Amino acid sequence: MGNSILLLASVASTLGGLVFGYELGIISGALLQLKVEFRLSCVQQEALVSSLLIGALMASIVGGFLIDHRGRRNSILLSNILILTGSLVLLVSSYSVLVVGRIIVGFAMCISSMSCCIFVSEVVTPDHRGFLVTLYEAGITVGILAAYGMNYILSDSKRGWKWMFGLAIVPTLIQLVSIWFLPSTTKESSNQRGGESMTTIESQEADDSKLSIKNTKIQYNSMYLFQSKDNMRTRTAIGLGLVLFQQFTGQPNVLFYASTIFHSVGFQSNASAVLASVGLGLVKVIATLTSMVFSDKVGRRPLLISGCAFMALSLITIGLLSGHSVMDATRPCNPEDFNVNTTDLPQLTVSGGRSVFGTPFDENQRLLNNNTQGQDVVLDDIRQKPLDTPLASSPRVHDAVVNWIILVCMMVVVSAYSVGFGPSLYTFSK
Known part of the structure; x- marks a missing residue:
């Protein structure tokens, strides 16, 4: 029975992280299709993405109260049911319903993440607890990679976003089944693991009374976290600071908007932008696995410090180079609009010395129609412009190099986050 419990707990832990990571990353590619199908504005896109965080x-x-009063196992089962419900709601072709569905999924993800690691650590022996927590972290990164992979596979499918959201049902159902067969209490799991269950009611009651006495001696209230005793005030400040700065790094936003960001730095088609995000997910998986291998040998604190240093340097580089790169800033919000890039096209001049690209598109069309009826349009500049291009291609090459440097720095940010803030945060909180 001990091996079966460990196996089920491993499956539950891994799938819990996988579903968490999948739901985080799947919006990246789905957003490319949703903004076109529903003609979403910037605010609507941001509301759809952030609705997961609202949930x-x-x-x-309410999660802490729910877990304490209903138990970890029941909380995980509830989160599975909510994810299944939210995934079905997300299949409806309505923007407002999509927002509601993402809120439900976000609520369930938070409940699952809070209770999953606690629960699996209670039903297995102490020497396996670190392994299961590691599996949960690995499951998150693999889930993100799987989400980006599904985004790429379904990028050219009609209404592929429904399949993207709906496929979360599969791992959720498997986790629900595995949790269902796991014991609901620590005492029950201990009895099954060791096969040393109490044979008499008296001995069990005696054991329960000892446990209750022991538990009453170590009960603390929330104010204990802010007292100077045992240096708890400093430890609490460090823990809260790490959690806050983990979000301030902006790395979660990179996961949400990965495909959109790659569009901005020059990846034209949806498929190419999503394929680049798959590379980003692969880099994150490799960095996370590397961190897991060296965390015990090198130490969590050196990994956290080095990860933060690399993130800072990369973000500074991105900030300095972004002003010199050519980015399509209007495309993420207005995919259906006709956008003319005046930096890439030659200047077309009509009689009177007016530039066509200096006026609105409708007025340009009127100017062209009026001027071409009575006189010739001056097109010599257009014919000659591409010919004087020994130096004309130089700015484009420069912009391409800058964009690729930004892309590499983004990869470094994600890798450094996975090495530093990712797994180290859980161990510092202990």
Whole structure:
């Protein structure tokens, strides 16, 4: 029975992280299709993406109470049911319903993340707890990679976003089944692991009374975290600071908007932008696995410091180079609009010395129609412009190099986050 519990707990832990990572990353590619199908504005796109976080915020307020009073196992089962419900709601072709569905999924993800690691650590022996927490972290990164992979496979499919959201049902169902067969209490799991269950009611009651006495001696209230005893005030400040700065790095936003960001730095088609995000997910998986291998040998603190240093340097580089790169800033919000890039096209001049690209498109069309009826349009500049291009290609090459440097720095940011803030945060919180 001990091996079967460990196997089920491993499956539950890995799938819990996988579903968490999948739901985080899947919006990146789905957003490319949703903004075209529903003609979403910038605000609507941001509301759809952030609705997941709104649900998580709501769950963080009531999650602790729910877990303490209903138990870890029941909380995970509830989160599975909510994810299944939210995934089905996301299949409806309505923007407002999509927002509601993402809120439900976000609520469930938060409940699952809070209770999953605690639960699996209670039903297995102490020497396997670190391994299961590691599996959960690995499951998150693999889930993100799987989401980006599904985004790429379904990038050219009609209404592929429904399949993207719906495929989360599969791992959720498997996790629900594995959790269902796991014991619901620590005492029950201990009895099954060791096969040393109490044979008499008296001995069990005696053991329960000892446990209750022991538990009453170590009960603390929330104010204990802010007291100077045992240096708890400093430890609490460090823990809260790490959590806040983890979000301030902006790395979660990179996961949400990966495909959109790659569009901005020059990847034209949806497929190419999503394929680049697959590379980003692969880099994150490799960095996470590397961190897991060296975390015990090198130490969590050196990994956190080095990861933060590389993130800082990369973000500074991105900030300095972004002003010199050519980015399509209007495309993420207005995919259906006709956009003319005046930096890439030659200047077309009509009689009177007016530039066509200096006026609105409708007025340009009127000017061209009026001037071509009575006189010739001056097109010599257009014919000659591409010919004087020994130096004309130099700015484009420069812009391409800058964009690729930004892309590499983004990869470094994601890798450094996975090495530093990612797994180290859990161990510092202990």
